[in-house]
Amino acid sequence: MDKSKLEKSIANAFADVEAPPDWALVRSHEGPEAAKIEQAFHGRSDWRTMGAHELDIEPALSLFSDEAWRYYLPAFMIHDIYGRLAHEEVVFHLTVGLTDEDRNELSNPRRYGARTRWDSAVFRCSVFSVGQAKAIVEYLLFKVAEEGERGYFTPHIRQALSNYWLARAESKVE
Numbered sequence: 363m364d365k366s367k368l369e370k371s372i373a374n375a376f377a378d379v380e381a382p383p384d385w386a387l388v389r390s391h392e393g394p395e396a397a398k399i400e401q402a403f404h405g406r407s408d409w410r411t412m413g414a415h416e417l418d419i420e421p422a423l424s425l426f427s428d429e430a431w432r433y434y435l436p437a438f439m440i441h442d443i444y445g446r447l448a449h450e451e452v453v454f455h456l457t458v459g460l461t462d463e464d465r466n467e468l469s470n471p472r473r474y475g476a477r478t479r480w481d482s483a484v485f486r487c488s489v490f491s492v493g494q495a496k497a498i499v500e501y502l503l504f505k506v507a508e509e510g511e512r513g514y515f516t517p518h519i520r521q522a523l524s525n526y527w528l529a530r531a532e533s534k535v536e
Contacts, residue, residue, distance in 0.1 A: 387426065452501075
């Protein structure tokens with residue numbers, strides 16, 4: 363798929379997602395990064411108008427609330443397909459927890475008990491509709507084609523697709 367078609371597919375899949383309210387931009391206020399993310403995204407109610415330099419604030423994708431993650435992700439994916447992001451690794455955030463290695467690894471057991479990285483990832487990605495999951499699959503397949511079989515993220519992408527994303531994109535629940 364060429365970049366412009368992929369961009370349109372992503373934009374269409376996420377077109378009806380409402381912007382999160384400013385009070386719901388981050389999922390935790392621990393540490394100084396959360397305030398930085400809130401400041402950068404405060405009042406930004408149209409992801410289509412945001413440039414890569416405005417988005418590429420580490421660790422935005424890690425700290426976004428569920429609402430912000432769902433709303434701003436298409437902007438990150440689109441800027442990434444054009445190679446405009448320097449700090450945020452979109453592929454990492456769409457594959458972490460969904461690989462075989464992550465399936466049984468505990469996610470901070472002192473804080474979250476028996477929750478695994480898989481459990482956290484599936485919960486986080488459950489906000490996406492079937493159509494949005496299909497756009498994410500297209501994006502991940504594009505990244506595999508772009509990186510090639512020897513690419514660093516290729517094995518992670520393939521496992522995340524096989525373990526989660528392909529089934530999610532075919533789900534009957536909308």
